[in-house]
Amino acid sequence: MRAGFWMAVRPLLAKFHRMVAGEINWVEALQAADNAAVLGELRAILLNGLRISLRDRHEVSEAHLEDFAQEALLKILERLNQFSGRSKFTTWAHSIAINTAFTELRRKRWRDVSLDALLADGRELNEPATMADDTFGDDQERVRLVAVLRKAIAEKLSDKQRAAIAGSLEGLPFDQIVGLLGTNRNAAYKLVHDARRALKQHLMDAGISLETIRTTFAE
Amino acid sequence: MKPLTKQQLVGLINSVDATRDQELNCADCQNFAAEFAERQLVGLPLNEALARVEQHLVICPECREELLALKKILETSG
Numbered sequence: 001m002r003a004g005f006w007m008a009v010r011p012l013l014a015k016f017h018r019m020v021a022g023e024i025n026w027v028e029a030l031q032a033a034d035n036a037a038v039l040g041e042l043r044a045i046l047l048n049g050l051r052i053s054l055r056d057r058h059e060v061s062e063a064h065l066e067d068f069a070q071e072a073l074l075k076i077l078e079r080l081n082q083f084s085g086r087s088k089f090t091t092w093a094h095s096i097a098i099n100t101a102f103t104e105l106r107r108k109r110w111r112d113v114s115l116d117a118l119l120a121d122g123r124e125l126n127e128p129a130t131m132a133d134d135t136f137g138d139d140q141e142r143v144r145l146v147a148v149l150r151k152a153i154a155e156k157l158s159d160k161q162r163a164a165i166a167g168s169l170e171g172l173p174f175d176q177i178v179g180l181l182g183t184n185r186n187a188a189y190k191l192v193h194d195a196r197r198a199l200k201q202h203l204m205d206a207g208i209s210l211e212t213i214r215t216t217f218a219e
Numbered sequence: 220m221k222p223l224t225k226q227q228l229v230g231l232i233n234s235v236d237a238t239r240d241q242e243l244n245c246a247d248c249q250n251f252a253a254e255f256a257e258r259q260l261v262g263l264p265l266n267e268a269l270a271r272v273e274q275h276l277v278i279c280p281e282c283r284e285e286l287l288a289l290k291k292i293l294e295t296s297g
Contacts, residue, residue, distance in 0.1 A: 048296070049292040049296070052291060052292050052295045052296070053288035053289070053291050053292055054288075082250070084250075084254075086251075086253075086254040087253035087254040087256075087257050088253070088257065091253040091256060091257055091289070091293065092253040094253070094289055094292050094293075095249060095252040095253045095256075095285070095289050096249075098285050098288045098289055098292075099249055099285055102281070102284060102285050102288065106281070120220070121220040124220040125220060127220075129222060130220050130221075130222055130223055131222075131223050131228065132222060132223075135223065135225055135228050136225065136228075145232070146228070149231075149232065149235075165231070166220060168280070169223060169227050169230065169231060170220070170221075171280070173281060174245065174279075174281060185244070186244075189244055193238070193242065196234060196235050196238040196278070197238055197240075199235045199238075200235045200236070200238045203235065210236055213232055213233075213235075213236045214236065
């Protein structure tokens, strides 16, 4: 009976080894009717990746990791036709698992932030108390750069743009900023992109070269 | 709002500096993240699409955080 068991299991093990080595088509294997073992293998790989990437996050338990891996597995199955083959399948799968986990952790961390608080932070963004002239020391060019930036934030941006940038600087997830501002992702992207463009133009108009910025902050 | 740290202000100024007329969004960035991470780890050159990922990473702390996590997995698991 033992010999029969190994006879049955050996091809399966060989299949997993080839799969891990990248010799088997994961997409095909996952789309097969008898995909339970392959799903289990992929789930274990994702779980291991999540343990590595989140090992410094002490608030994350093993149960959280298992939930993230399971949720990611469902997303991967939904998106199998989006896998382009430009990377290893497992790297692509890990990228989805990481996005799933980090999105949820950010949502939990920032769930209590209100629109009023976000707008208040936006109003304070260009205050000297928030953005001090001497943040980078008392070098004249650096002090001027911060002062010009503060002026641009005050004069060139709308309340919503200031709020979105303030939220982003504080680490608020983009999806949450979108929700608080009562807009959609595309509109919020445009809002922030337009804000950055306006600030960039203002810095250039004030004679602050991009080269100065790069050399100042490359340190 | 708490006073911005030097690191936060550098992040803001870098994101302004990196602003381009045409940019990827986070979903686009995620589509390329696996390929980008693999190529970066072995030092392969980036094509035009992947160069736009690099630009997005300057302006987006969330995608940057996720890419670092992905690279950590690849480095650890070989």
